[in-house]
Amino acid sequence: RDIPITIHKVTGSTNEDAKALAVAGAVHGTMVLAEEQTRGRGRLGRSFYSPKSSGVYMSIVLRPNLAMTDAVLITTAASVAVSRAVEEVSNQTPGIKWVNDVFVNEKKICGILTEAVSGFESGVVECVVVGIGINVIDPGFPDELKQVAGSLSGQHCDFSRNRLAALVANHLLELSAALPDRSFLDEYRKRSVLLGKPIRFLENNVWCDAVAVDVDNSGGLVIETATGRRTLTSGEVSVRPR
Ligand code: BTN
Known part of the structure; x- marks a missing residue:
């Protein structure tokens, strides 16, 4: 069946x-x-340039019709879809910073915002929207973004943005059909830039130190803290300088 695609010159979001x-x-x-x-729009109420x-x-x-326990992995899978697509169009090897930020050369080149549309209450997720923003050409980021944001190319880009978008969509549709078997999680772990690293996470507005040790089958980040092993299911994490 044909899939409808709407293309806007300019839109809000x-x-x-x-x-x-x-x-x-x-x-x-x-x-x-x-x-x-x-x-x-970005995660945690932020905007996306x-x-x-x-x-x-x-x-x-997406109308995945998945149980909540599987549907939570959609956003994790989306970061794998973007990483594969970026690798195919450019010769860069992206890394993923939990939950789903995609990094190239230590700069964030992609953000993903997944929003539930319906079916939440019934225990089955009927419909979600996965929003993906990839910085392709260096737009000259405003000062407040320069430290973290990067792009795949400089002023010129030798691949088609349409091709990149199509590859992302194809990988995401393929991965979302295979979520229950969780096989993509091994690829996610391999691409993770956090595993094995000292990290810092925000809890009750305080930064706490830990080491990232694994990503579990629900996409949670398993961390080792001074008081033992725990799993983070959402929130902000950053790499801790040694
Ligand atoms: C984040 O990094 O916080 C997530 C950013 C998500 C941005 C994309 S761009 C396409 C889609 N439309 C939006 O308004 N946001 C997402």
């Missing part, structure tokens, strides 16, 4: 557009792409 389409009944795989976003013609700003409607 492709996640908002995709959620509206999803509520109106959009089929699994429906995509929204934009050349520019004026209100690009989305200047004209510099990145891939896309959202995909």
Whole structure:
């Protein structure tokens, strides 16, 4: 079956557009792409810098019909999908910083925002929107982003952003069909930039020290702290300088 794709020159947020389409009944795989976003949204209420013609700003409607325990892995799988696609178009090997930030040369080149649309209450996740923003060409990041944000290329890019978007979508659709078997988690662990490293995590507004030791089958980050082993299921983690 054909999958509808909407392409905007400018939009507020492709996640908002995709959620509206999803509520109106959009089929699994429906995509929204934009050349520019004026209100690009990030995790934890942040914004996502989305200047004209510099990145891939896309959202995909998924109707996974998965149990909550499997559906939580969609966002984990999306970071693997982006990493594979980036590797295919460029000769860079991306790393993943838990939960789902994709890094190249120690800079964040992609952020992913997954939002539930429906089915939450019934225990089965019927519909989610996965929003993916990849910085392709260096837009000249504002000062407050320069420390963390990077892009795949400089001013010119020798691959097509459309091809990158298509590869991401294909990998994500393939991975989301195979979530219950969790086989992609080994690839996620291999790509993780945190495992084995001293990290710092935010708890009750205080940074705590730990070492990242594993990613469990629910996508949780297993950490070793001074008081023992625990698993983080969400939140912010950063690598601790030695
Ligand atoms: C993050 O790093 O905090 C997540 C960023 C997600 C950005 C993408 S760009 C396409 C889609 N539309 C949005 O408004 N956000 C996501």
